[in-house]
Amino acid sequence: MLEFYFSYKGVLKRLRSGALGDEMDRLAEHFFTLGYKRATAKSYLSRIAHFSQFAGTRCGPMPIHQDVVDSYLRTFTTDSPRIGAVSALGHARRVAPERLIVSVPSKEDDPDAPLLASFSDYLHRVRGLEPKTREGVLLGGRRFLDWFRHHHPGQNLETLTAEHVLAAAEHRLSLSATSSSRTAATSHIRTFLRFLCWAGHHHQDLARVVPRTPYWRLAHLPPRLAWDDVRRAIDAIGATMPVDIRDRAVLLLLATTGIRNGELRAIRLQDIDWRAGEIFVRRTKGKRDRVAPLLEETGAALADYILGARPKVESPYLFLSFTPPVGPFKCASPVSRIVRKRLRHGGVELGRVGGAHLLRHSLATQLVRQRTPINEVADLLGHRSINTTVLYVKVATSQLAEVALPFPGGVA
Template sequence: MDGIARHLFDLGYKPSSAKLYISRLGRFSEFLGHNARSTVISQGVIDRFMLSLHVGSPRVAARTVIEHARNIVPDRFSTPARRVIADPDGPLLAAYLDHLRHVRGLEPKTCEGILKGARRILTWLRDHLPGQPFSAITGEHVLALMQHLLSLSANHYTRSATTSYTRGFLRFLRWSELNGQDLARFVPRTPCWRLAHLPPRLSWQNIQRAIDAIDISEPSGTRDKAIMLMLATTGLRNRELRVLELQDIHWRTAEVIVRRTKGKRDRVVPLLDEAGAALADYILHARPRVVSALVFLSYSPPARPFKCAASISRIVRSRLEQGGVELSGPAGAHLLRHSLATQLVQQRRPINEVADLLGHRSIDTTAIYVKVALPQLTGVALPFPGGVS
């Protein structure tokens, strides 16, 4: 019992929460004394204990602490045999993932999206070519497949991505000698004009108002203020913020080393005074006391790093809404990144400087922000033919 209590405190549970879980574990121990005939706790005994709890809330707490106990003393529990459902596409997708990672050199996050697309393709092929090998796929099948996949796409971005991952998967089939034809040539090309829209953005006044409205009397407020300022002043991507480590902050030089970036190269971004002060306040006074090299941690027990991008996006959107900022679309880390880039371009900062700050490998990626630099654009606009009538 003492070991489990220490385990809960090490994970960052509050004393009140740990006390609740320990009480549930004590109740489970008392139940075992009357109902368990063996020293090894079976899943059946756990299920009977859950049924003895007539309210839903105690069941949740009991289930949670029993799982913690299972992790600490696994020899006291019998592991139920899990039914493994064979995945007919598993071996092929595993080979495709190996191809994406080691032949094409793609990042794991990119591979996740491509594998989802490949699974959609395999599902369609199984429904329309049941029991037939990949060598039976023809150009006619590819056209029918694309008609189905494109019908599921909502805009030209998803349509372009759909044709791209389909073309890549068909090339993999040929590369792995599962189909000798060049089926990728039957995939139509869908137009996608990257510079045809304006990037979503907020004014610095709105961002500053939202940051000033954060209540830093609570630890979560201190953390969220640091997150908002880091995103708004450095242009970090969502993942770059989540994997930021304590050793990457160079306080004396007021710099942050951004590692494992989308462009596969490290870069240095400046740490402004306001962002540095908020970050130091969070690390010294509000950061959970757990063993982790990462800077930003979740307060939901057990305290741990943020695993998914949605967690950071929820924080950004919530803080913007609480600050009275009207949002007309998705709001996450990238909205603050777009806003910073737009602000720098409007301040007539060199475009290559903006590209270096954002970590763009190609300056063409940064060119979209030039479209919102109206003062500069009016200076290079040609006069209307024939003059003003």
Template sequence: MDHVFQPEPRLQDFAEHLRQHRGNPEGTIKKKLTHIHSFLAFIGAQHRFMRPLLLTDIDDFLMECSRRYARTTTADISCSLRSYLRFLLATGELSSDLAPSVVTPVIRRYEQPLRALPWDDVRRILAAIDRNTPTGLRDYTVLLLMSSYGLGAGEVIRLTLDDIDWQAATLSVMRPKTGVAFVLPLLPALAEALVSYLKHGRPRRALTRHVFLSMRAPHHPLSASSAIRHMLVGHARTAGVTAAYLGSHVLRHTHACRQMEQETSPKVLSDILGHRSPESLSAYVRIATEQLRQLPLPVPR
């Protein structure tokens, strides 16, 4: 192998490759570029860019990652590295294909159950929100949308005023990862919450058509799932709800569990959640099974 690794590779070209040829969304591109930047910084710190890139360089980097991150994160970084190595091969900057030799930590599918809350806890959180304030109206509407439809944080923060069809009573939603759009019925409780927020909560002089905005000028759109997480954690604390994990996807997982308890068709639920296959619901089946242990079920004799 005659490639000499450069300290400043064409990351912009790599980003464009991911965008145009791999169809990756901007969030995924940003994540992969962050991973590759860390890899290049590691190589540069070791002064290894002065000689051809070796598999041992990649192994050393991943070993360092495994000491700092969870297996799932290290596996994600490995995936980014393979993608970058294939790009270097395709552009002639590598003479040998190193991608197949990148070792990835083994992650068993659904080895850990997804996090979900009891439905009563969701009700307590919603009831604890003070809807006499603009911030409370916004937060209540956001969390009600997520718990009622199983929407992810990325889907909620991308909603615009144009996505609401009041005449047809529908809500158009875009999947941030795939760019696929779908339409949901605007339930009466959601319509009431949206009207109340838009009339009395949403800043009137906002220059954007995004639905959910920051409450401080210049009232920019909520831009990250962390805003949703802080929102949920704060209101859960007020409601006295404690959980081992309160991330932005908790309400999505809770919605899935609730729908399965009500025997919603797996195909319908899979379509709502944006899964490619109903088989993806097996993760939620595991949660529901664990919840059944808490019920006084009769034991056959």
């Protein structure tokens, strides 16, 4: 398989020598299967071959342990080649785990690991929290433990007092810049303390000691764009390159259905009902499925993408990354980058807030301004409570002015 990327016999001989020489053809097939560009695959293979030569002088045919990898990485004096080498060795470990033995950190390296694992299990099995929510709460627990270990080294959690909790909460609040982050910080501490009592790590429920922070959910207007700006950004996307066709379909789907980032990434080809003009949205934030309308323009953009631009790989998911390894988006960041990039190319100025949720807010605002009944907006967005959708009523200033009562003593 190496012959697909390299043609000179001397180069092939060098690549197949060293500690990983017998694995190089498997690695070449690995990059080919994942759809990497030829130049990228050759770069990875060359880096692995360089490490293979280095490891061959130290361990021969024996398995390569972490100390050899660390010694190799210390030979680099700048960050860029070291980062490239780490990425290449990551592929080698996945293809030949029996040849690259990675050392597993012992529990002594992190004495709180078992406790945090138990806390994560509690959040999943007892509290029923979704993975993304668990990450935030788990981080809050980790931060509380770090503060306690730093300020009271050597002490057991059973010695935790109300004074300790108040001091830790004050520390976290001092690092929080917004009312929402302050509320989240104290909520995470409260959840962790309840877990400590529930699991028997402390005899008292100290959660009641954590101060409540004021947070008025409807005090601010949601970040949003003018609908003309959204339309201009979509129209500015070309239709010549496959990536342009995909990005236009992504923005149209987000802007016309209001689906969330994770919901877009979970859409499968079979979820589109072309005849009914609907799209099935799986496992939403409210833990229930729903159906969103598929407008004619959005459906045409999706058809163009599927028929002419979607990579020819075996995947049930609708939207795929064009960056190797080709496949579905694994996290929210790529979709957010697509949205922000296309909005900026369309001349839209963005602040800190951007991504799929900005288009969701913009659609809801536009529908309310068009006097769409609030319960229909709630159904489209998948809100379980209409109180969540009420937020968007605040932006309909012209309609609110019509229902305002006259000022006492003023002109009727």
